Amino acid sequence: MNRYPLWKYIVILIALALGALYTAPNFYPDSPALQISSAKATIKVEKAMIEQVERVLKEANTSTTGVSFDHNGVQGSIRVRFSNTDLQFKAKTALENGLNADPSKPIYTVSFNQLPNTPAWMQTVRALPMYLGLDLRGGAHFLLKVDTSAVLNKHLSSLQSNVRSTLKDKEIRHAGISRDAESVTVKFRDAEMLKKAKELIGRQMNDVAFAEPAAAPAVDQELSIKMTIKPDALKTLLNDGVKQNISVLSKRVNELGIAEPIIQQQGADRIVVQLPGVLDVAEAKKTIGRTATLQVRLVDQSIVGKTQLDTPVPFGSEMFTVGQSAPEILYKEPIVTGDSITSASAGFDENQNPAVNIELNSDGGRKMGEATRANLGKRMAFVLFERGEGELLQVATIQGLFSNKFRTTGMRDTQAANELSLLLRAGALAAPMEIIEERTIGAQLGAENINKGMHSVMYGFAAIAVFMIVYYMIFGFFSVFALAVNLLLLVGVLSLMQATLTLPGMAAIALALGMAIDANVLINERIREELRAGNTPQHAILQGFDRAWATILDSNVTTFIVGLALLVFGSGPVKAFAIVHCLGILTSIFSAVFVSRGVVNLWYGRKKKLSAISIGQIWKPAD
């Protein structure tokens, strides 16, 4: 009666094999590696670069054990593995010189890294080791908050100038436009103008809401309309700000050449930045907090023909060698700077070609108007400055007169348009951020924490195993086997999910095992009880498993509710704990009930005339 159909054993075997496959990568040692990433905003590391890297390494006579391309947030990077550190060092110098035309001004950064040494076939099935949290490997953690009021303020200021120019265009006279922290107010002298203006603004600006006057209009109440930004529009604005800051941050972090950084949005206005292995917090903060500036300049018109690197640079101009259509010689004097840009967004022109729409404030619009009038048919360039070095974002021919709203085209595809708008905003509209939480953990402390976590699990497991086997004999052994399967599956699932392992996570693994044994104790006790009541061994096994099942389910559901609560409301270490806790409950139901029953059936199920089972001593009260 205690027999499993074949398919159940097959399920168990498959689960075990998968568990082992995905757990195994955690035990491979790391091999030395190099990470190549871009140090410039306009240059991206792409998959095609692998060939170049391989060629450079071949020329330098360095053998690799693998070159791979990886996406690191929005930035790509190439990773090269080596069999020993000597080769790694040699290759670093070779790559730095081979990839960068001028090694003193690197376009690509090459940094030391460590990669798991798992066989290639394992990597193709995504059997990779778990990420280690900062508390286990050391590093810096920052929580940044985007300054909502600054974002709003900037937007209101552009709204103010927009309203002013719109009203001027339609010749609607007003008596002044003012702005406070949350709204823009326009005053009028007569009611007719007010009505006209309200209609016009309502039609043209769809992210604006009219605020009702607070009190009933008094007799001498001035005629005015008060405008606020719609909550939806504000939300989008803030979200865009956060998204943009994330992309700027990933670029900066990429420059630091850090392996496996984490940059994520958290909540409405927060960004988490985790930099494993970084200990110089001051330096990291400086890099993260650096601001870029944008300038729009005219191309020097005295240059005839295509600019070459050796073209002499006239006085009052400078040459830019990095970026799109470089080299290019531009006048030093900018037409407008990033401060004047109020928005830059990707879109399409009338021919459905990708374009970037740019808006300037009224002051910038006036300057741009003057410049385009004088330079029709000439070219102008967008330059992004960072650490005093400029990069050409785009060079475009001025084809018409424009002032505060214009559009630039010539992008390959929409993705290129998106990138350009992002870079333009990076140099103009970066939403100010501040660090609201900061943690650093030394690498040595991290290594100690790994050992502590491992020892906790190991010794706890050993103690439980010894006790269970002594107390329940063969059945105790089955229980321990189920518990080991549980550990294997739990680690396997966590690795498959590419979860980040932290010390609280390890504590949760330990606790999950400590609690999972409950199911087996329930079953074993039930079987003993059935035997005590005088049932035959086979019947006792059947009853024991069946009756314990309802209890196991009930008790696990309540624990699961707790796990969910921690998952929903927890953050940071609590969340890490909760994920493992929840998964641990699921794997333990599978292993404690399904797998252990399978083993028991395999051992005892075939014996038709079973007279006794080894589940420890059964004491019957003498009546």
Place this chain on the structure above:
Amino acid sequence: MELFRIKRDIPFMRNALIFNVISALTFVAAVFFLITKPLHFSVEFTGGTSMEVSYSKPADLEKIRTTIKNLGFQEGQVVPFGKAEDVVIRLPLPKTKQGEVALTEKELNAKITLQNEKVFAGLKAVDADVKLQRTALVGSQVGEELAHDGLMALLFVVIGVMAYLAIRFEWKYAVSAIIANLHDVVIILGFFAFFEWEFDLAVLAAVLAVLGYSVNESVVIFDRIRENFLKMRKASVTEVIDNAITSTISRTVITHGSTQMMVLSMLLFGGPTLHGFAIALTIGILFGIYSSVFVAAAIAMWLGVKREDLLKPVKEKDETDGAVV
């Protein structure tokens, strides 16, 4: 091996009153400690900075304390952390003096960064041997949110567990299980208040885990009560409960013992970071046994659980099937 050789059901419920008085007293004591000695929240909740430094030889706490005081941080705490060489220095958020304009969040955050740098520089000036192991700077708002989220999680657990038990059993069981287990939570908090142990995020996770774990304990007993109501047709409610507890007691002790072995292993090998977590679990497990056996079942009895509550009435078939006028 067999630990429990129980001949007759142990009359737990006969002494229920005594046990309830004992738990009421522990509960009141815990509440008393919580009121008189507020919980010692970590910087994660309060905002502020914490810094772990290590020396190559045992640290001179007094010297470090004077250094911190001399830097002008009167409220700085200096406590050993795990080993004699390791020290944790905690500083609260800078307070606004009376008459001064309250600092904005931004200024406050800038200030704590500065404060942390100043402290480490000060320590380094006194003893160059000092090494920075770990720092945490938490802004005021983050702390408030954590405290809020913690309470929300607790609420979610209480409602979720009660709803599940009410559906699976009956509301009387839900109420008694949740009272019994919240009583555990309060007692854990009482311990933390009394011994001035630090209450951090890991402890919060442990407290909630204990809540789930000991509800699970009550569920096992309730399950048995339900089964007994079916099986022991002639027995009184008290006898049913006594039998349920007696027949599950060996499982209770063995399970908790096993879990405690794991927790003990964390306590011994997990180092200072897991210490608070393991302590909270230990107290929770010990009181969890007690409260499920003596408190939950007893409250269920006072609430008047009956055989009829759990046996679902068989629905009478509607004779007038179809249209009626």
